Amino acid sequence: MSSFHFALLRHGVTAWNAERRIQGQSDIPLLPETVDEYRSLQLPQKWCAVPWRVSPLIRTIQTADALAIDGVSPDEHWIEMNWGDWEGKKLSDLRRDLGAQIQENEDRGWDFRPDGGESPRDVLSRVEVALASNRDGNFGVVTHKGIIRAVYAAACGWNMMGKSPDKLDWKAVHVFSWSSDDGLGIVDLNCPLLERDGTTT
Template sequence: MNKIRFALLRHGVTDWNVEKRIQGRSDISLRADAMAKYRTRRLPNDWQAVPWFCSPLSRTRETADALSISPVTPQADLIEMDWGDWEGQRLPDLRQLLGATMVQNEDRGWAFRPDGGESPQDVLVRVQGFLARQISTHGAVKFGAITHKGVIRAVYAAARGWNMMGKIPDKLDWECLHVFDWSEQDGFEVVKLNIALISADGGAV
């Protein structure tokens, strides 16, 4: 049985993050202060010499560049969940506008689907496809990826057995690495959450 280990890191902060707008696949760049912050940080030593991937969206590539991760390979299956017609909007506004329909949709957990977009189940299927191809092509070689909150939440939920309803079982630090194992036989497993980046001079941050 081939089991692959991988670390996921969310991209840095964008203006839409600050404004609490749904980004989805909208290609929003990092804020200048986020770029400056990540230039002072590096990957933990255990993850510096492994292959790294990123989403096709610029905010993940910019995060990789700021962290001096090179080379980094864009991978379409790591793109953010597609929020369809809701991209650019804010969840509180959508809840007010859609009322009970939005409540019912959010109560579907894994099957939640924005109008014209993807469900978390859809996201997980494409991530699993990428992992299966990695094992088939390269064997169980561990790797890292800079991706998005929707991708990390889907992987985390599968690994933790969380139905994506109610309170999340663990508090995830979105500036940290989250490490998982995956195999076709056993699915996803949590290895370690919230692994901090280190400072560019090698110390703790």
């Protein structure tokens, strides 16, 4: 498929999110109250009829299920960035313990790499494999913050240093384009989920 649009939605809140712990590829489920909240919500109408995929991690699968997205297929290309030895830790603690070392790492932008983990550049490379092999036309993915940030950065030309050019709502749908000629582009950001009665949240 030479060109198409795809929608990305981050999973709902887990206990580790609430505790501000780095999750990475650790398989942490949604909080029960998050599941209840998402059961009252639905996708924007135009994205209800396309195929949806999920990361293999339970938090994306639970999010899709709570939103009543039918027939999702797990795809490992969309799994969260591997944070290696930093998973389960708090960024505030890492900043305290590592001092200037962590800032120097963050200042590498696309090549930032947690100890034993992936860089955003690694993440984008595997996502681009999935995009290049897509034969479904437009589709959606329930995925992770690290994935969405990498796709967004590539689409808008952000070097992943400092603040992003746009403020992303991590509970909203973000729509991107991909073509074999032009690569990634932004179509629409911060598309809100709807209440089950069709009103915006």
